[in-house]
Amino acid sequence: MQDVLIGKINCKDAKIVVIGMGYVGLPLAVELAQSGFTVVGVDISERAVARINAGDSHVGDVSSERLGRLVRAGKLRATTDYAAVAEADAISICVPTPLTKTKDPDISYITAAVDGLLPYVHVGQLIVLESTTYPGTTEELIAERFEKEKGLKVGENVFVAFSPERVDPGNPTWNTKNTPKVVGGVTPACAEVARSLYATALDKVHMVGSAREAETVKLLENTFRAVNIGLVNEFMLMCDRLEIDVWNVIDAASTKPFGFMPFYPGPGIGGHCIPLDPLYLSWKAKAVDFYNRFIELATDINGNMPRFVLQRLADLLNDREKPLKGSRILILGMAYKANIADLRESPGLELYRLLRQKGCWVEFHDPHATSFVSLLGKTVLSTPLESGVLETFDAALLVTDHQAFDYAGIAQEARLVLDCRNAFAKRGVSGPNIVKL
Numbered sequence: 380m381q382d383v384l385i386g387k388i389n390c391k392d393a394k395i396v397v398i399g400m401g402y403v404g405l406p407l408a409v410e411l412a413q414s415g416f417t418v419v420g421v422d423i424s425e426r427a428v429a430r431i432n433a434g435d436s437h438v439g440d441v442s443s444e445r446l447g448r449l450v451r452a453g454k455l456r457a458t459t460d461y462a463a464v465a466e467a468d469a470i471s472i473c474v475p476t477p478l479t480k481t482k483d484p485d486i487s488y489i490t491a492a493v494d495g496l497l498p499y500v501h502v503g504q505l506i507v508l509e510s511t512t513y514p515g516t517t518e519e520l521i522a523e524r525f526e527k528e529k530g531l532k533v534g535e536n537v538f539v540a541f542s543p544e545r546v547d548p549g550n551p552t553w554n555t556k557n558t559p560k561v562v563g564g565v566t567p568a569c570a571e572v573a574r575s576l577y578a579t580a581l582d583k584v585h586m587v588g589s590a591r592e593a594e595t596v597k598l599l600e601n602t603f604r605a606v607n608i609g610l611v612n613e614f615m616l617m618c619d620r621l622e623i624d625v626w627n628v629i630d631a632a633s634t635k636p637f638g639f640m641p642f643y644p645g646p647g648i649g650g651h652c653i654p655l656d657p658l659y660l661s662w663k664a665k666a667v668d669f670y671n672r673f674i675e676l677a678t679d680i681n682g683n684m685p686r687f688v689l690q691r692l693a694d695l696l697n698d699r700e701k702p703l704k705g706s707r708i709l710i711l712g713m714a715y716k717a718n719i720a721d722l723r724e725s726p727g728l729e730l731y732r733l734l735r736q737k738g739c740w741v742e743f744h745d746p747h748a749t750s751f752v753s754l755l756g757k758t759v760l761s762t763p764l765e766s767g768v769l770e771t772f773d774a775a776l777l778v779t780d781h782q783a784f785d786y787a788g789i790a791q792e793a794r795l796v797l798d799c800r801n802a803f804a805k806r807g808v809s810g811p812n813i814v815k816l
């Protein structure tokens with residue numbers, strides 16, 4: 380069974396289904412289709428499915444031109460119908476893994492995807508989970524259900540593995556194809572089948588000892604980032620009290636050719652990974668009475684950064700004899716990081732909420748994320764940055780350092796800018812009205 384499936388994969392005869400066609404699933408589906416497989420994307424969003432089938436990409440890292448070519452060649456299509464799973468040899472699950480309101484893992488999307496594919500799953504298939512999740516998910520939510528509910532034998536007649544997605548949206552160098560792919564199987568046979576799939580389409584595959592190890596790899600990577608960002612944010616808070624320019628300190632430390640890796644302070648962390656993934660790990664660890672103090676501390680520090688920014692802005696306005704209440708504030712950049720449109724967990728959204736709560740008049744400008752839905756369910760549109768607009772605001776808050784901003788122009792027009800990213804100084808733009816976080 381294992382050899383037959385590997386044989387189909389090696390000669391690209393295997394049919395692939397990717398479940399969840401978002402930031403992770405669509406680039407993966409495109410890469411697999413590009414390498415010669417026939418791929419079907421299954422998504423519950425009719426809109427996403429219609430756009431994919433029209434060759435119109437909704438994910439920044441996939442061009443419509445590339446997608447359209449694959450769709451027209453019959454190598455890639457999308458559907459809302461899970462029945463496509465019945466025809467597949469390999470299935471990859473890329474659905475969201477958010478947190479609940481109480482910051483516990485919300486694995487309901489994985490459960491829903493498994494519920495959807497279960498009626499169609501059969502012997503001879505490979506199923507790989509790619510969604511970031513706590514160690515044990517692949518075994519507990521997928522392998523065990525296949526055995527209990529379908530009578531399948533994992534590692535003998537069906538193969539189950541975990542392979543974390545490491546996509547970095549907007550990164551022009553590292554993409555799904557050239558970023559090494561970590562793979563761990565529920566059994567060694569599962570690992571081997573999964574390895575064969577990724578090795579045919581991607582540049583490098585790195586095998587680990589089990590699905591649980593592979594799940595933990597992703598959580599270490601993002602915990603590393605969350606903790607280091609937490610460290611540098613706390614460092615910035617200290618430098619602020621000591622009246623030391625933290626940005627200069629980091630730049631100088633970065634000249635050390637070994638043993639130092641720069642991380643930068645900011646208004647808080649965002650995106651679907653760094654704010655959430657470490658909490659999947661600490662949640663699981665608590666079940667064995669282990670408390671991840673670094674994760675808790677970093678979550679606390681990073682989560683409170685928007686409040687620090689708010690206080691800094693209030694102090695700056697106070698110096699100008701202006702109370703926060705009633706001030707007109709323009710947030711520059713609402714996406715969670717530069718040059719992309721992703722708003723998920725963005726600190727800009729929290730700042731918008733906090734400023735509104737304090738009685739400010741708040742607008743935002745973002746050339747990529749041009750609208751968002753507020754907590755009250757209202758669609759808020761990006762304010763066009765026409766000449767004279769900046770002058771009408773008491774302060775601009777640079778939250779996201781998009782390349783597209785005219786930094787010199789902003790410095791000239793804005794009455795006051797609180798720059799949370801050191802974006803102006805980095806570009807050699809300065810002025811008495813530009814203040815770094």
Ligand SMILES: NC(=O)c1ccc[n+]([C@@H]2O[C@H](COP(=O)([O-])OP(=O)(O)OC[C@H]3O[C@@H](n4cnc5c(N)ncnc54)[C@H](O)[C@@H]3O)[C@@H](O)[C@H]2O)c1
Pocket residue numbers: 398399400401402403404421422423424427473474475476488491492495509510511512544545546547548651652
């Ligand atoms: N975005 C990133 O940068 C990134 C990077 C690495 C890992 N990840 C992980 O990858 C996973 C997916 O994240 P994403 O950013 O692609 O999410 P996303 O929200 O962009 O896409 C998820 C897609 O799944 C679809 N979906 C939801 N429930 C479904 C169901 N039951 N059946 C079929 N489709 C369903 C949604 O409609 C959506 O199109 C998450 O676990 C995330 O942590 C994300």
